[in-house]
Amino acid sequence: MAELCLQDKALAPIAEKVLAGERLSFEEGVELYRSNDLLALGYLANHVREKRHGKRTYFNVNRHINPTNVCVASCKLCAFGRKPGAPGAYTMALEEAFRVAGEGWTEAITEFHIVGGLHPDLPFQYYVDLLRGLKERFPRVHLKAFTAVEIGYYSHITRLSVREILSQLKDAGLGSLPGGGAEIFAPATRRIICDHKIGAHMWLKIHRTAHQLGLRSTATMLYGHIESDEDRVDHLLQLRKLQDETHGFETFIPLAFHPANTELGKMINRSETTGFMDLKNVAVARLLLDNFPHIKAYWIMMTPRVAQVALKFGADDLDGTVVEEKIYHDAGAETPLGMTRQGIVRLIREAGQEPFERDTLYRPVRRTETSVTVRV
Numbered sequence: 001m002a003e004l005c006l007q008d009k010a011l012a013p014i015a016e017k018v019l020a021g022e023r024l025s026f027e028e029g030v031e032l033y034r035s036n037d038l039l040a041l042g043y044l045a046n047h048v049r050e051k052r053h054g055k056r057t058y059f060n061v062n063r064h065i066n067p068t069n070v071c072v073a074s075c076k077l078c079a080f081g082r083k084p085g086a087p088g089a090y091t092m093a094l095e096e097a098f099r100v101a102g103e104g105w106t107e108a109i110t111e112f113h114i115v116g117g118l119h120p121d122l123p124f125q126y127y128v129d130l131l132r133g134l135k136e137r138f139p140r141v142h143l144k145a146f147t148a149v150e151i152g153y154y155s156h157i158t159r160l161s162v163r164e165i166l167s168q169l170k171d172a173g174l175g176s177l178p179g180g181g182a183e184i185f186a187p188a189t190r191r192i193i194c195d196h197k198i199g200a201h202m203w204l205k206i207h208r209t210a211h212q213l214g215l216r217s218t219a220t221m222l223y224g225h226i227e228s229d230e231d232r233v234d235h236l237l238q239l240r241k242l243q244d245e246t247h248g249f250e251t252f253i254p255l256a257f258h259p260a261n262t263e264l265g266k267m268i269n270r271s272e273t274t275g276f277m278d279l280k281n282v283a284v285a286r287l288l289l290d291n292f293p294h295i296k297a298y299w300i301m302m303t304p305r306v307a308q309v310a311l312k313f314g315a316d317d318l319d320g321t322v323v324e325e326k327i328y329h330d331a332g333a334e335t336p337l338g339m340t341r342q343g344i345v346r347l348i349r350e351a352g353q354e355p356f357e358r359d360t361l362y363r364p365v366r367r368t369e370t371s372v373t374v375r376v
């Protein structure tokens with residue numbers, strides 16, 4: 001404790017617990033969010049991060065693919081979804097999706113991150129064929145695809161169980177689930193920001209089922225809109241509880257709300273989150289989610305500058321090359337659409353840390369001039 005100078009004395013008992021490796025309670029989580037002693041939060045979160053990972057910072061070379069933005073839901077938080085036939089609405093034919101997947105191939109991508117809208121007319125078979133076709137063309141690329149919200153929708157339109165949907169997608173090449181659609185679990189807030197989405201119970205059930213089928217997944221939380229400190233802590237502790245049960249989550253990613261072009265942005269008339277809030281969310285997540293191996297700084301959402309600093313506030317993973325991002329850029333993000341491998345490595349090195357290229361399952365990726373291998 002000698003190195004830690006607390007400005008907020010209320011943090012002292014929590015700091016003792018963190019340094020002793022003890023689990024924090026709901027009330028202590030709220031206390032962390034209420035505190036403005038950002039450097040103390042960062043010190044404690046970095047302590048936990050370094051105990052787990054030392055100076056190692058993970059990153060991956062991935063590509064996002066959004067096969068359609070047509071969506072039957074009208075979530076107030078979203079600027080990406082379009083109604084059928086509306087200006088800017090698009091749906092990729094399978095061949096087009098395969099072509100898009102191959103663009104930017106020089107970076108030797110190890111992961112496709114695939115999410116899209118809830119399309120009213122595409123049959124479930126489209127998604128099965130999409131995965132199967134990608135796997136045939138890019139057999140070594142991991143397919144991280146479809147948020148729990150999309151999985152729930154496929155179950156709804158086919159009347160098949162979640163387990164059956166996930167099993168069919170797994171057979172077609174699904175490797176893991178991304179963490180989108182979690183937003184905020186607290187029902188009163190969730191009803192306002194995304195009343196058309198599945199509820200918390202269903203989101204958690206889908207991830208639980210995926211874990212039972214041997215799939216790994218990630219989890220997210222959307223902050224910086226109308227949620228309270230209690231909502232955030234409740235969200236994180238529900239994730240922690242499921243992780244105690246399944247140990248299937250690899251990573252947690254705090255996502256900052258981008259208000260431009262969204263109904264919610266108009267309602268709350270608030271600008272984007274600040275660096276202070278972004279760093280606090282990374283640090284508190286690292287402190288509360290004691291059973292999550294990784295905390296990711298998603299530079300697209302928090303800017304490369306803040307994401308780099310987040311590596312000293314609890315984050316151990318910097319996502320990713322991305323190549324072409326749509327969800328945040330439709331909501332006004334001014335970050336680039338993607339970053340090179342070298343750009344990511346530079347951010348990590350200049351933070352005094354050691355870049356470690358991983359695949360989706362955190363296995364090391366080794367590159368030579370002509371080949372890329374994943375050590376299993």
Ligand code: V47
Pocket residue numbers: 077078079080147177178179180181182183218219220221222253255256257258259262298319327328331
């Ligand atoms: O679920 C949508 C969010 C998520 C907005 O799993 C918005 O590794 C801010 O989940 N402002 C999709 N956020 C992205 C996502 C993700 C990103 C990176 C890595 C991983 C992972 C997952 O984006 C949605 C929603 O929470 N979102 N609209 C908006 N206006």
